[in-house]
Every structure is written in C-alpha cells, then in structure tokens.
Amino acid sequence: MKQFLPAIVKITVIIIALFISIILILIGYEKWESYKYEVAQQEKTESDNKLAANYSSIKYWPSKGPFLSIGMSKIRFKSKFRNGKLYYALLFEAGKNRKAKQPTSFEIYLVDKDGFKVSNTQIPSTSMIRTVDDNGNFAGYEFDSTVDIDINDYASVADWNISWGDY
Incomplete structure (x- = not known):
C-alpha cells in the first residue's frame, strides 16, 4: 500500500504534465497560425498598395x-x-x-x-x-x-x- 499511493501520485503528475504540455502546444500552434495569417495579410496589403500606386493616375x-x-x-x-x-x-x-x-x-x-x-x-x-x-x-x-x-x-x-x- 505504501508504494501504491506514491505510484498513483507519480502517474497523476505525469498525466497533468502531459495535459499541460498538450495545451501549451495547442496555444503555441494557434499563435503561430495567427502570426502567419497576420504576416500574409500585411504582405497582401503592401502588395495591393504598391499595385494601387500604379493606378492612381487618370x-x-x-x-x-x-x-x-x-x-x-x-x-x-x-x-x-x-x-x-x-x-x-x-x-x-x-x-x-x-x-x-x-x-x-x-x-x-x-x-x-x-x-x-x-x-x-x-x-x-x-x-x-x-x-x-x-x-x-x-x-x-x-x-x-x-x-x-x-x-x-x-x-x-x-x-x-x-x-x-x-x-
């Protein structure tokens, strides 16, 4: 019984650590995707602005x-x-x-x-x-x-x- 309780605690700690790691990975992935989207939008805006400059005269x-x-x-x-x-x-x-x-x-x-x-x-x-x-x-x-x-x-x-x- 003495060894059973510490084993349960170790398994619980490992499960919690895995759960937190998965959450951190998902948050990081979401931030990465959001960053890529913002960069793509900024590049499109810059490209559109350059193109618009070519068509601003009559x-x-x-x-x-x-x-x-x-x-x-x-x-x-x-x-x-x-x-x-x-x-x-x-x-x-x-x-x-x-x-x-x-x-x-x-x-x-x-x-x-x-x-x-x-x-x-x-x-x-x-x-x-x-x-x-x-x-x-x-x-x-x-x-x-x-x-x-x-x-x-x-x-x-x-x-x-x-x-x-x-x-």
Missing part, C-alpha cells in the same frame, strides 16, 4: 462611337483607382442627330484582355448632366461616379464597353 481609355441611334458621335471614358474605389467619368459627345431618343439607362462594362467582364455598373440617364457648347447648343452629357472594386480586378481591366436600353 487613365484615358480609347473612345467608342459613333452611336447614331442615340445621337452620340463619341463616348469618352476615363478612370483611376483610389482607396478601393474606381473613380470614373464619361463624356457623351452629341452627333448631328441631336434629337435622337435618349435611353433610360446605360451600362458600362470593364473587361479583361480576353473580353471577359471584370465589372459593370448601370447609369440612369436622369443622373447625367446635359452639356452645351459656347453658343448654348446641346453638346452632349457628362457623368462621373465611383464604384467599389478590388485593385487586382482593376489591374486586370484591358478595355471598356457600353450598352443602353430601357431597363
């Missing part, structure tokens, strides 16, 4: 047109990226058929080098600003806005397109 995209059915000779598009947002502006230049019916909305498509849609946004015609020339004659419309976009998506944009209709 990009003038090739004009589209003519669009005779809506009375526009040309549509110009410019954009830039800042703080997770795409800032963009459109200039609709009126053609000779200035009395053409204006659609109720337009949709801008940003596409990658293979023509796949990266992003799109709808523009109600009521949000567009009517412009006039020096003589006060109708010259077209202007529109500018922002839309949330990931920097990597914006970096993949190779072209833009526009559609319209009575949506």
